Amino acid sequence: MRPLFRLLPALLLLAFSAPAAEPTNATEAAAQKAAAEKKAADQKINAEKFAAWKATLTPEQQAWETVLEQNLGMGFYLPIYQAEKLAGKVTAWDYVKDDPKLPRVLLIGDSISRGYTLATRKALAGVANLHRAPENCGPTANGLKKLPVWLGTGKWDIIHFNFGIHDRKTPLADYEQRLDSLATQLKATGAKVVWANTTPVAEGGMNDATNADLVARNEVAARVMQKHGITINDLYAWIEPDLAKFQNPKDVHFSSPGYDRLAEQVAAAITKIIPTLTSVNTAILPMSKLEKDGYGWEERHAEILKIKDTLNPEIVLIGDSITHFWGGLPDGAKMGNRGSETWQSLFGSRPVLNLGFGWDRTQNVLKRIQLGELDGLKPKAIVLHIGTNNLAKTVNARDNTPAEIAEAIGLIIEKAQAKCPGAQVILMAIFPRGKTAADPKRAILADINQRLAPLGQKPGITFLDITSKWLEADGSISKDIMPDALHPNQKGYAVWAEALKPVLDQTTK
Structure with a gap:
């Protein structure tokens, strides 16, 4: 059976594109009501078990779990995350205990970013502490609202970020203005900042946008990053030649090998910066x-x-x-x-x-x-x-x-x-x-x-x-x-x- 975090893209599409059909009779209505009640009961039981598990953690870990509870949202990601943790699974949002000799790296992005987090973390084992923002970061508007939460109180050495899919209908002028503000704030942290171009979408992958919409946003992002002197990690060009091999049909998300492939490029972009850092002993x-x-x-x-x-x-x-x-x-x-x-x-x-x-x-x-x-x-x-x-x-x-x-x-x-x-x-x-x-x-x-x-x-x-x-x-x-x-x-x-x-x-x- 595939782990839940690998099923998240499909579940996400179902959650937003396939609402329950309107009941046509009392039997169907009762069945839907029973299913909803069972789901609520199961989530309540899991939440109680999760609270008991959380109480066994260190204060630092508990603080991180609280941040996740406040930002993942009870509607979708949090219940899945809690179920995975109760099952003993490793997830992209796991607490990261920093090795003080290694640089701290933050990934900011949507479900695509979440998808390649674990493989990137594995690739950087021993050379970086890889964290990710405590939610599906969504559009730039959400970034402007939540960035202080995502940055937390620690110092970051490298920040790798992306927005675009959730901004596919955002007017380009607004997208540019918001992205410019986010770039300014990220640069102000003192971290080395890397922008990841938005990945392509398979034909029929979005009902309200095309791949051309994402290309247009990458073009806007190129201007913003040039203005701020921010390195671009071109994930679009990296994955596009093998899109049919690595992307799920009619989807924006990728298969497990696809996320592994993206992680190669993300890890490479981060690794390239590490030897230039002054905050850690790069010689080790x-x-x-x-x-x-x-x-x-x-x-x-x-x-x-x-x-x-x-x-x-x-x-x-x-x-x-x-x-x-x-x-x-x-x-x-x-x-x-x-x-x-x-x-x-x-x-x-x-x-x-x-x-x-x-x-x-x-x-x-x-x-x-x-x-x-x-x-x-x-x-x-x-x-x-x-x-x-x-x-x-x-x-x-x-x-x-x-x-x-x-x-x-x-x-x-x-x-x-x-x-x-x-x-x-x-x-x-x-x-x-x-x-x-x-x-x-x-x-x-x-x-x-x-x-x-x-x-x-x-x-x-x-x-x-x-x-x-x-x-x-x-x-x-x-x-x-x-x-x-x-x-x-x-x-x-x-x-x-x-x-x-x-x-x-x-x-x-």
């Missing part, structure tokens, strides 16, 4: 590839999953391009193998897995561990060198503080040790970068390394700081070992290999 939030360049992040990850178990590595290296370009497997091709001679002299025939990825920050390493790169491996040693790319500020991610980076590296070690409990982690101090000692990143790296050093006192961790081995007497970095003052060449990798050899010999003997 697992992220796939962030920089939009030609680097084959996904391809390299797939190759690692393909070879790792067969290779059964004795040693695993984890890092960014500095690690990747050294050599080993997976083959770094043209970009890699810059230290192949020293790789061979250090590792010889021992099986070694190179988990270095160009442009990786700590959050990318956490994602790769989450995606299974260490699963099932039993290495004797894990060499970790990561963090220098967290100093880079781009349009895709902000730079991180020394404290944030050190916390993230500690978390990586924790995750790596959980996956490979028998491995000794050799934590490298982040290598120096920049041509001279006056380079501003030098002091930042020194701060990070000072914070990392105490980790070497923990069981299973060796801290190895070879900063001085990269530097000339005046603090400069010679082109002979780091031509770009960041990536080692063959001679540079020999410096690393020489420092690693005695530690690895002791660890892997």
Whole structure:
């Protein structure tokens, strides 16, 4: 049997488009009266049971349930929600207990938004606290009335919102004015705001409007969002090519796979913003590839999953391009193998897995561990060198503080040790970068390394700081070992290999 929340669209259509027929005789009238009385009695019983369940909750949860009671409405959504909760089901309107390390995200929208809430929440697990407004938000007029209730008293980092289907008959000028007011208020919260274009409607899906009415409202919304500098998540264009596959016939609502498909795009739009936030430590939030360049992040990850178990590595290296370009497997091709001679002299025939990825920050390493790169491996040693790319500020991610980076590296070690409990982690101090000692990143790296050093006192961790081995007497970095003052060449990798050899010999003997 499908859960009630999946049946809501059909129930909603029945509730508003198929009223009970006028009775034609006393028998029919009595039957309708009995059905209405039974429905009222059942709702009363459920309400009493729900009140008893609510009394067992924490004060914070009870407060949320009260908000739902005040806003879902006894006529339709609230009874269904209460029945689902009494049955132990998970719903879009469930209380969300925030993880203080994660950003707070709010979804505002109608039944379409409600439909993709659970799948979006699942997709963002571990990187965001995803809440939704405590009702079917309806038209913009309702938004202007209820927005303070929906926003509550907490601070939001990201707000993803939509209006349109319920405004299909609202005059366009009025719609634009109301949407402009809502955009102004949402921007004033300080949150990053994302507008979701209204999704299409199947032919015959609405008796009082056509798909052209929704397109016209998306055009109005485009002007408003441009005015306010609000990002547009074009759900219309995302789902429209596969509408016949994902939308219910003659309906505005979607099948379960359809809502899952919409959730992919909603989660992607939210995820894109998270690395730029300043309110949380973005270095600890697992992220796939962030920089939009030609680097084959996904391809390299797939190759690692393909070879790792067969290779059964004795040693695993984890890092960014500095690690990747050294050599080993997976083959770094043209970009890699810059230290192949020293790789061979250090590792010889021992099986070694190179988990270095160009442009990786700590959050990318956490994602790769989450995606299974260490699963099932039993290495004797894990060499970790990561963090220098967290100093880079781009349009895709902000730079991180020394404290944030050190916390993230500690978390990586924790995750790596959980996956490979028998491995000794050799934590490298982040290598120096920049041509001279006056380079501003030098002091930042020194701060990070000072914070990392105490980790070497923990069981299973060796801290190895070879900063001085990269530097000339005046603090400069010679082109002979780091031509770009960041990536080692063959001679540079020999410096690393020489420092690693005695530690690895002791660890892997």
